[in-house]
Amino acid sequence: MKVLVTGANGQLGYDVVKELQKQNIECYGAVRKDFDIVDFEATEKFITNYKPDVVIHCAAYTSVDKAEDEQGLCYLVNASATENIAGICKKINAKMLYISTDYVFDGTKNGFYEVDDKPNPINVYGKTKLLGEQAVQKILDKYFIVRISWVFGEHGNNFVKTMLRLGKERKEINVVADQYGSPTYTADLAPLLVEMIQTDKYGIYYATNKGVCTWAEFAEEIFKIVGMDVKVNHITTAEYPTRAQRPMNSRLSKKSLQINNFKYLKLWNDALRQFLNR
Ligand SMILES: NC(=O)c1ccc[n+]([C@@H]2O[C@H](COP(=O)([O-])OP(=O)(O)OC[C@H]3O[C@@H](n4cnc5c(N)ncnc54)[C@H](OP(=O)(O)O)[C@@H]3O)[C@@H](O)[C@H]2O)c1
Numbered sequence: 001m002k003v004l005v006t007g008a009n010g011q012l013g014y015d016v017v018k019e020l021q022k023q024n025i026e027c028y029g030a031v032r033k034d035f036d037i038v039d040f041e042a043t044e045k046f047i048t049n050y051k052p053d054v055v056i057h058c059a060a061y062t063s064v065d066k067a068e069d070e071q072g073l074c075y076l077v078n079a080s081a082t083e084n085i086a087g088i089c090k091k092i093n094a095k096m097l098y099i100s101t102d103y104v105f106d107g108t109k110n111g112f113y114e115v116d117d118k119p120n121p122i123n124v125y126g127k128t129k130l131l132g133e134q135a136v137q138k139i140l141d142k143y144f145i146v147r148i149s150w151v152f153g154e155h156g157n158n159f160v161k162t163m164l165r166l167g168k169e170r171k172e173i174n175v176v177a178d179q180y181g182s183p184t185y186t187a188d189l190a191p192l193l194v195e196m197i198q199t200d201k202y203g204i205y206y207a208t209n210k211g212v213c214t215w216a217e218f219a220e221e222i223f224k225i226v227g228m229d230v231k232v233n234h235i236t237t238a239e240y241p242t243r244a245q246r247p248m249n250s251r252l253s254k255k256s257l258q259i260n261n262f263k264y265l266k267l268w269n270d271a272l273r274q275f276l277n278r
Pocket of ligand 1: 006007008009010011012013031032035036037038057058059060061062077099100101102129148149150151152156157
């Protein structure tokens with residue numbers, strides 16, 4: 001099996017390539033200098049030459065707030081480029097695994113989102129990621145769509161690293177305490193994705209770490225684990241206005257993993273402890 005990973009310089013792409021290499025699976029981690037995914041011809045030329053059996057598409061426009069002001073670019077990267085890659089996969093008969101997001105939902109549901117719940121994104125990033133999903137579903141039969149949320153990993157920037165930095169500078173931090181979701185540790189997710197692509201259990205999955213928290217609880221756990229004396233003030237979303245609106249409820253049901261005999265990722269607090277101990 002030969003696998004091409006896009007966005008190999010990003011948080012998730014980096015760990016997916018690391019996992020494939022660990023398992024001695026032939027792979028290539030493509031970065032922007034190999035091909036810019038909005039250059040459709042260059043993308044097609046590169047992927048067709050490499051001729052993978054699977055494409056794991058991790059590259060994305062991920063600046064959620066900036067996307068509100070860069071709608072065109074965000075659309076091009078997340079929707080059009082994904083459609084192009086799906087078309088290439090069709091031509092070379094490759095499977096495609098597309099990473100998506102909890103932000104395809106508006107967050108108004110009570111309880112956990114199931115895979116057949118109707119998406120209704122409330123920001124530009126979420127809308128473009130959903131268009132990416134729809135293109136994959138329209139073009140391909142052999143696809144996995146894996147929705148994740150609140151990603152953290154060793155490579156790249158994330159909430160955990162931001163909290164550690166702010167914690168060194170301040171004694172108190174205000175953190176939103178009315179948005180609920182689940183963190184996703186890239187080192188836990190990568191082995192699941194590598195297992196998934198070796199099956200034909202196609203479809204939509206939610207694959208965050210187990211358990212639910214708010215951003216404030218997430219922050220408190222970070223400081224507790226590393227033993228930093230930082231007070232986390234719980235504030236509301238209304239008290240912390242951002243350019244892009246975010247869903248208040250991002251709880252994703254993991255039933256699809258269980259039904260298809262995939263293991264759940266460990267509890268988010270255990271994943272966080274492992275990450276911080278590394
Ligand atoms: N981060 C989260 O909290 C989160 C939550 C839910 C879902 N997701 C999804 O998870 C996936 C991985 O996210 P991540 O956190 O690993 O993102 P990330 O760290 O921002 O990495 C994204 C990668 O995409 C690459 N990229 C962007 N535009 C490109 C282009 N035009 N051509 C080629 N490469 C391009 C970037 O390359 P450069 O390094 O050159 O810029 C970067 O390496 C994405 O699909 C994202 O939508 C993320």
